[in-house]
Amino acid sequence: MYELFYWPTIQGRGEFVRLALEEAGVDYVDVARQPGGMARMLAAMDGADYPSYAPPFLKGDGVTVGQTANILLFLGQRHGLAPADEQGRLWVNQIQLTIADMVAEAHDSHHPVATSLYYEDQRPEAKRRSADFLETRIPKFFEWFEGILGRAGPKPYLLGEAVTYADLSLFQLVEGLRYAFPHALARIDASHPLLAAHRARVAARPRIAAYLASTRRLPFNEEGIFRHYPELDRADPSAP
């Protein structure tokens, strides 16, 4: 039994952990979504031997662990969502950290000045940053993912036949970008067929499909990492 500590009203970074817990089929409590849970989370964040700078963090099985990629590193080894050998574990972690870099950039596309300010207070800057994100950054990252999926012949998952936590996170990343930038992603998706197929393949895995259809899956919204602001979504960002 694990306790996941994360903000109760957004997918956010906690969603990458939720997807791994769901695919692993392990019992967990989403603490802050229970009655009194927010107070418990805020107390746990600071009071422990291993304080977290920010949610998400996870407790259970004798450990306390924070930082999304670190939680996944732990869960991957415990629950068969990563290879057992050192090179394989490092490679999955490397992909995950690259996904995390892109997630941070996706967040900053609507908050380029300060997390502490509203989007509306940084809209001109967000327009400039989103244009670059769509034109320069998404294509560069997507090309890297597409290359891994096509390396030595197309394969169903990033490492081959077996799904890893990085596959689940890549699904969430692409799904989030499709929510935030539907017009731009339709164009970009078309030129990255392996990545588009990968997203659909992860979504169809039985435990993931059941989770996505459940009330445990929060909807995307404009409080999370992936936000849909129509004025930032352009089918052709290089157009004037």
Add this chain to the structure above:
Amino acid sequence: MYELFYWPTIQGRGEFVRLALEEAGVDYVDVARQPGGMARMLAAMDGADYPSYAPPFLKGDGVTVGQTANILLFLGQRHGLAPADEQGRLWVNQIQLTIADMVAEAHDSHHPVATSLYYEDQRPEAKRRSADFLETRIPKFFEWFEGILGRAGPKPYLLGEAVTYADLSLFQLVEGLRYAFPHALARIDASHPLLAAHRARVAARPRIAAYLASTRRLPFNEEGIFRHYPELDRADPSAP
């Protein structure tokens, strides 16, 4: 013998790896700083079974590993720069990933719109973002580090008596911020005495001191992560 692949003219993210290699006392070649090394790096980045999205990456001892925190995870286990137990390893990785988050924010303080643009093309945005970075973000991160150093009584290093790779990275982070924002950091340093003492303690370790005095240590400059633009450095960012 390791081969480190990183840009040859900046400290950048490669510096976190260099510090760990130096403290571990292991042999390594800084490939791109050798004759013909840049071409070798660009070929290796893409051609391998484990392509890196960007430098740094490391080869040696039978593995290829990219992403700074992942390289350090590997080196920490191999060379005694992290605890051997699972909780200890996860905790050091958690701290390292939090340092990495702050490093990314330090970079974006001068490049809030796009890495592909010059600083001069995003100076107004950089002024807004830097003000928030100095006023809001540095204090929040520094409070977290200070809290860890003071937890259960002051201790020399983040985990206690033994130095880890996260200590070396925290030194580099604080050192870089002191270079970028000398006026602001003088003020902030004064209210975080444990962190200031920690920086000096790491700098005085024999292997680190020898490295810092050598030609292997590149100087900070305005091409790296930590850049000194006087107009972004304010002793009191809340002043009008």
